[in-house]
Amino acid sequence: MKVLVVGNGAREHAITWKLAQSPKIKELFTAPGNAGTARIAQNLDIAANDIKSLGKAAQQKNIDLVVVGPEVPLAEGIVDHLESIGIPAFGASKLAAEIESSKVFSKALMQKYNIPCAKSVSFADYAQAKEYVQKQKLPIVIKADGLAAGKGVVVALKMEEALAALTEFMQDKKLGAAANQVLVEEFLPGREMSYFAFSDGINVLPMVSACDYKRVNDGDKGPNTGGMGSYSPPVFDSPALQKLAMDTIMVPTIKAMAQEGRQYRSVLYGGLMMNKGKASVVEFNARFGDPETQVILPRLKTDLLDIIIATVKGKLSQIKIEVSEEACVGVVMASGGYPGNYKTGLPISGLLDIDSDVMVFHAGTKIGAAPWEVLTNGGRVLTVVAMGKTIAEAREKAYNNVSRIHFDGCHYRKDIALFKS
Numbered sequence: 001m002k003v004l005v006v007g008n009g010a011r012e013h014a015i016t017w018k019l020a021q022s023p024k025i026k027e028l029f030t031a032p033g034n035a036g037t038a039r040i041a042q043n044l045d046i047a048a049n050d051i052k053s054l055g056k057a058a059q060q061k062n063i064d065l066v067v068v069g070p071e072v073p074l075a076e077g078i079v080d081h082l083e084s085i086g087i088p089a090f091g092a093s094k095l096a097a098e099i100e101s102s103k104v105f106s107k108a109l110m111q112k113y114n115i116p117c118a119k120s121v122s123f124a125d126y127a128q129a130k131e132y133v134q135k136q137k138l139p140i141v142i143k144a145d146g147l148a149a150g151k152g153v154v155v156a157l158k159m160e161e162a163l164a165a166l167t168e169f170m171q172d173k174k175l176g177a178a179a180n181q182v183l184v185e186e187f188l189p190g191r192e193m194s195y196f197a198f199s200d201g202i203n204v205l206p207m208v209s210a211c212d213y214k215r216v217n218d219g220d221k222g223p224n225t226g227g228m229g230s231y232s233p234p235v236f237d238s239p240a241l242q243k244l245a246m247d248t249i250m251v252p253t254i255k256a257m258a259q260e261g262r263q264y265r266s267v268l269y270g271g272l273m274m275n276k277g278k279a280s281v282v283e284f285n286a287r288f289g290d291p292e293t294q295v296i297l298p299r300l301k302t303d304l305l306d307i308i309i310a311t312v313k314g315k316l317s318q319i320k321i322e323v324s325e326e327a328c329v330g331v332v333m334a335s336g337g338y339p340g341n342y343k344t345g346l347p348i349s350g351l352l353d354i355d356s357d358v359m360v361f362h363a364g365t366k367i368g369a370a371p372w373e374v375l376t377n378g379g380r381v382l383t384v385v386a387m388g389k390t391i392a393e394a395r396e397k398a399y400n401n402v403s404r405i406h407f408d409g410c411h412y413r414k415d416i417a418l419f420k421s
């Protein structure tokens, strides 16, 4: 098969890497890809959001299947477009992707179908939102309705922070139309996990879960990022917890989407808060997570292409997902200054010095003047991933390899998957 992966992050490099292991793959393309995907696939110079051009390229190259990584093209209807021109695509349709692209929609869905989630009220009017927030207990969570690349959520510990978020979102329009509506949500305490399940619209098949680290600095300090690291399985994971997540959240959500005429055929990512034997939804994403994908795909033993084809064709009942018992840890190496301003075009050294069983998934990288030269080209640059019999073993191996890679200003968290015993 000829397969095209859309996106340019470490998530898409991991997806491309996993697909490349399938004996059914004849040719692999990535659009736009990065220096990492260029080694295992052919990069096409088309932006992930340029839906029409991606469709044309897929037709010209006789692509059999398109796999979509990021949320923006999904929300803009890339899967609907590709299907309309006869190209099978793995990803949520525009209507299904609203479970991520509109928090107002996903909250209304959860409320209607009794899927456990934080209580929340939505506002389009700043004065009303302000009046409501001032009467609430702290901490309180302020969320923009639409896609905001991780910048649309403020967990406010103080009233000033909550009010400042409302001002930024609703008056200063810092996030544009994404904050035309704002949700004011109850704070959920507990332990958070990213839960993944595949669905063909009817069948729901669980994948392993993972935890990610969103803040830039050790100890969960500093501003939010796209994700600074991840590990799988969560230390607090258990078969009972997995069953709870499936029975109370993932299966009812897939059913609810079908009932709403928004059949969900893709991977569904539940950001779940676990507390006192109950799982509640923090958010849904209509796609694989980044950086979680970098640590769950190495654990997957089943051919990812088989799962994807079965998802697209409505045949997931024929698939059995097998995963490795080993743990997996991924550490993100970021550009100096990230998540604020940073330089790009800096040479990366040490990429050839890593252990053969360690994976370096590229995100913001590009090939330099010489074909072997790799330069930084974004905020999050690499995810260095290692497996091990225990989380501690995987963690040690990942960090050992991180220390061999260098670029000017590079920074990373030192506490990914670190647990005090």
Ligand code: AMP
Pocket (backbone or CB within 6 Å): 118, 141, 150, 152, 153, 155, 185, 186, 187, 188, 189, 192, 214, 271, 282, 283
């Ligand atoms: P989101 O973009 O919705 O994933 O939110 C970003 C992060 O904010 C989540 O991963 C949680 O850690 C936190 N968060 C969001 N909503 C809540 C909530 N209701 N209670 C506690 N934490 C939350």
Ligand code: GLY
Pocket (backbone or CB within 6 Å): 212, 226, 227, 285, 288, 289, 290, 291, 292
């Ligand atoms: N790991 C967070 C996300 O993918 O949205």
